[in-house]
Amino acid sequence: MKICVSVGHSQLKDGTFTSANGIVNEYKYCKGLAPELVKILRKEGNTVDLLECPEREFTTPSQEKTYKIPRINGKKYDLLVELHLNSYDGSAHGSEVLYYSQTGKTYADRIVAKLGTIFTNRGSKERPNLYILNSTDCPALIVETFFCDSVVDTNTVKRVGDPEIAKLIAEGILNKKITDVDTSVHKNCVLYEGSVDLNTANIFSWYLDDCVVQTVEEYQSYSTHNLYIVGGGATNKFKARNLPDRFTAFEGANRFDTLNEALNYAKADRFAESIDNLLDIDNGAETYDEPINIGEDDNNFNPDI
Numbered sequence: 001m002k003i004c005v006s007v008g009h010s011q012l013k014d015g016t017f018t019s020a021n022g023i024v025n026e027y028k029y030c031k032g033l034a035p036e037l038v039k040i041l042r043k044e045g046n047t048v049d050l051l052e053c054p055e056r057e058f059t060t061p062s063q064e065k066t067y068k069i070p071r072i073n074g075k076k077y078d079l080l081v082e083l084h085l086n087s088y089d090g091s092a093h094g095s096e097v098l099y100y101s102q103t104g105k106t107y108a109d110r111i112v113a114k115l116g117t118i119f120t121n122r123g124s125k126e127r128p129n130l131y132i133l134n135s136t137d138c139p140a141l142i143v144e145t146f147f148c149d150s151v152v153d154t155n156t157v158k159r160v161g162d163p164e165i166a167k168l169i170a171e172g173i174l175n176k177k178i179t180d181v182d183t184s185v186h187k188n189c190v191l192y193e194g195s196v197d198l199n200t201a202n203i204f205s206w207y208l209d210d211c212v213v214q215t216v217e218e219y220q221s222y223s224t225h226n227l228y229i230v231g232g233g234a235t236n237k238f239k240a241r242n243l244p245d246r247f248t249a250f251e252g253a254n255r256f257d258t259l260n261e262a263l264n265y266a267k268a269d270r271f272a273e274s275i276d277n278l279l280d281i282d283n284g285a286e287t288y289d290e291p292i293n294i295g296e297d298d299n300n301f302n303p304d305i
Contacts, residue, residue, distance in 0.1 A: 002047045002075075003046055003047070003081065003173070004079070004138075005041070005050050006034075006083070007027070007034050007051070007082075008082050008083055009064070010055065010063075011056055011242070012056070012059060012060075013058060020085060020087035022090070022149025022154075023148060023151065024085070024157075026084060026085040026087070026148050027242075028242050028244040029085060029148065029244045030084060032162060032222070032241075032244060032245075033162050035050065035220070036163055036220050037083070040166055040170040041173065044170065046174075051068060051071055065132075072137070077138040079140075079173065080136055080139070080141065081140075081141050081143060082132050082142050082143070083145065084142050084144050085144060086146065086147045086148065087147060087149050089149070090151070092150065093119070093120055093146070093153045094122040094146065095115035095116060096112060096125055096144045097112040097125075097141055097142070097144065098124070098130065098133065099124060099125075099126060099127070099140070100128050100133035100140065101140075103139040104140060105126070107141055108124035109124050110172040110173070111141070111143060111168075111169055111172030114168040114171050115145060115146075117168065118156055118168070122144075127142070159185075161222050161223050162223060163181060185223055185224060185225065189211065189224035189228070190208070190211060190212075190213045190214075190228045190229075191213075191216050191227070191228070191229045191238060191247075192214075193233040196231075197233070197258065199255075199259075200231070200250075200259045203263075204230065212224070219243075221244065222244075222245060228247065228262075229249040229250070230250050231251065232251040235251055250262045
């Protein structure tokens with residue numbers, strides 16, 4: 001199949017988002033989920049394009065349609081899937097998939113059934129008034145994966161992780177069971193950028209249970225319960241990705257300060273015995289008593305339409 005995966009909404013020139021905003025931000029979340037879905041669909045042998053609006057370029061939401069439609073029509077896609085999140089007043093929860101054509105309904109029914117295995121199944125719904133459904137020349141869907149302002153739904157997202165959610169959507173699209181995808185959610189993850197900060201990341205990771213060390217580019221949103229970032233370069237690069245994940249960053253004036261912050265954090269946060277064992281090697285302990293200077297970014301995700 002030839003498939004277009006589109007990220008719903010955009011970030012306007014003034015920095016505001018055209019999407020819903022709840023416990024998570026809709027646009028940020030879908031921007032993180034889309035590459036995971038694309039990766040799975042490509043691995044299954046499909047031709048897949050990822051469509052995103054440019055950030056901080058548009059001045060009005062209406063420019064999203066002007067940008068997207070010419071990039072979809074005429075490309076002979078078999079299917080268009082646009083990712084969104086729902087929003088109400090915090091009381092609603094669950095998944096629904098919107099369609100216009102009868103072919104679209106077939107896909108919508110399958111996808112919402114798959115998502116219904118972890119979220120409440122709100123069914124597929126015909127929506128002829130939405131431009132992404134009525135102005136495109138291929139079967140098109142809007143996947144409202146969950147409610148971004150629902151505690152129930154966002155807790156489910158944290159529990160199962162984005163890889164599992166993407167896999168379920170892909171299974172609905174392809175009408176098959178996909179088994180060779182790593183959907184595990186690690187307890188801890190440490191991100192770095194460059195060989196210098198890799199050393200600090202590895203040292204810090206030794207004292208974290210079930211921990212993976214990755215570059216910023218490798219990280220997939222909501223694939224860990226606790227996210228740490230080593231170094232100012234990695235922190236800035238992560239922020240530029242506009243992902244919804246919360247994280248703790250260690251940003252020292254140099255590599256030694258960054259290592260110092262990470263070790264002090266570990267020592268203060270239930271790793272005292274392990275850190276003491278490390279610092280006792282080679283003729284005596286070396287202590288790190290300087291104040292911790294930790295930057296923490298408390299990003300939230302969003303919903304949709």
